[in-house]
Amino acid sequence: MPALPIPPLAELRLRRSAKWRTFPDDVLPLPVAEMDFPLAEPVARALRAAIDRSDTGYAAPTPDLANAVSGYARRAWDWTIDPDQVRTVADVGIGIVEILRRVVAPGDGVVISPPVYEPFAWWIREVGAHVVEAPLAGQPGAWRLDLDALERAFAGHATAYVLCNPHNPVGLVHPREDLVALAELADRHGVHVLSDEIHAPLVLPGAEFVPFLSVSDEARRWGFAFLSASKGWNLAGLKAAAVITADPAPKRYVDRLSPHSLYRTGHLGVLATVAAFTEGDPWLADVVDVLDHNRNLLGESLARSLPEVGYVRPDAGFLAWLDFRTLGWGDDPAARILATAKVALNSGHRYGSTGAGFARLNFGCAPQTLTEAVARIAAIR
Numbered sequence: 084m085p086a087l088p089i090p091p092l093a094e095l096r097l098r099r100s101a102k103w104r105t106f107p108d109d110v111l112p113l114p115v116a117e118m119d120f121p122l123a124e125p126v127a128r129a130l131r132a133a134i135d136r137s138d139t140g141y142a143a144p145t146p147d148l149a150n151a152v153s154g155y156a157r158r159a160w161d162w163t164i165d166p167d168q169v170r171t172v173a174d175v176g177i178g179i180v181e182i183l184r185r186v187v188a189p190g191d192g193v194v195i196s197p198p199v200y201e202p203f204a205w206w207i208r209e210v211g212a213h214v215v216e217a218p219l220a221g222q223p224g225a226w227r228l229d230l231d232a233l234e235r236a237f238a239g240h241a242t243a244y245v246l247c248n249p250h251n252p253v254g255l256v257h258p259r260e261d262l263v264a265l266a267e268l269a270d271r272h273g274v275h276v277l278s279d280e281i282h283a284p285l286v287l288p289g290a291e292f293v294p295f296l297s298v299s300d301e302a303r304r305w306g307f308a309f310l311s312a313s314k315g316w317n318l319a320g321l322k323a324a325a326v327i328t329a330d331p332a333p334k335r336y337v338d339r340l341s342p343h344s345l346y347r348t349g350h351l352g353v354l355a356t357v358a359a360f361t362e363g364d365p366w367l368a369d370v371v372d373v374l375d376h377n378r379n380l381l382g383e384s385l386a387r388s389l390p391e392v393g394y395v396r397p398d399a400g401f402l403a404w405l406d407f408r409t410l411g412w413g414d415d416p417a418a419r420i421l422a423t424a425k426v427a428l429n430s431g432h433r434y435g436s437t438g439a440g441f442a443r444l445n446f447g448c449a450p451q452t453l454t455e456a457v458a459r460i461a462a463i464r
């Protein structure tokens with residue numbers, strides 16, 4: 084494992100972000116999707132330079148972010164993005180909500196595949212649409228998109244699908260053939276696909292990320308991709324993300340976003356995102372090494388101290404989906420674990436109907452924090 088200097092807990096507790104202010108100091112906070120690593124130096128440099136210039140005004144209408152995102156996509160995934168089809172927005176959530184507002188009418192169905200990132204359902208309800216579930220197929224370890232369930236949902240008057248690619252919380256990196264089949268279904272039924280690719284820079288060794296818009300003409304005709312440096316480089320509070328299209332049809336919807344969307348984006352977020360996507364590869368490689376180490380360490384620690392807990396190594400990101408059902412801790416094991424083990428996890432039942440009995444753990448932390456969390460949970464069993 085490389086020497087990525089991870090601050091001790093006492094220092095992390097000085098951070099003022101949600102992860103460190105939501106729980107008292109005796110709780111190990113492993114829910115909110117922030118990582119505990121120090122900022123990438125090129126990002127820190129860009130931010131320090133901006134502060135030194137008192138450069139805290141509005142984001143400027145420059146092509147910098149579009150060029151940085153497309154340069155990264157070419158290097159990382161051999162994916163060609165036209166910078167003219169990149170639109171800057173404040174965050175992925177706002178990007179998805181604003182596109183949904185334009186492609187669905189109130190009362191329409193929007194499909195998701197639980198267990199999936201909880202706010203997808205909030206965003207769909209925010210635009211007055213209703214959530215249609217087409218759960219992932221299979222069992223832990225063999226998760227896949229359920230193409231039959233998606234076909235039924237698309238045929239039942241859904242107008243959009245929010246794809247999580249890679250899929251939070253199970254860490255599934257969708258195989259190309261599933262994305263091709265999904266695009267065919269979308270084309271057949273006239274369903275817009277909003278592909279949330281926020282975790283894509285954190286695909287771990289052994290897996291290969293496939294950008295949805297790269298798979299076929301159908302995908303490009305119906306697809307929108309959402310990228311940001313906020314997970315990969317831990318910049319969530321700075322507020323900058325990109326909506327990407329690759330065909331005139333979806334671009335028409337993006338063109339209808341408010342001309343003010345750029346000014347609603349964080350200027351520091353744009354500066355940091357440009358630094359991350361242009362100069363952040365070495366730091367990201369170190370983070371990926373730590374996450375790779377941690378996903379193995381988590382598996383070993385659970386096998387040793389909590390063998391009843393089901394865990395399948397995720398292929399992407401820093402989130403683990405833990406199955407507590409055989410322990411008989413009820414639908415919300417995270418509540419019991421917080422109260423008695425003083426470890427904060429996310430409650431699985433919030434990730435859709437299939438999440439009862441599960442909890443999500445953030446392993447974007449020091450290895451010692453991870454082993455301490457497992458030890459605390461094992462002690463209450």
Ligand SMILES: Cc1ncc(COP(=O)(O)O)c(C=O)c1O
Pocket residue numbers: 116173174175176177200247251279281282311313319324
């Ligand atoms: C799949 C997914 N999408 C979106 C977000 C939130 O992104 P943003 O803060 O850019 O809205 C997260 C945060 O964890 C996420 O996991």
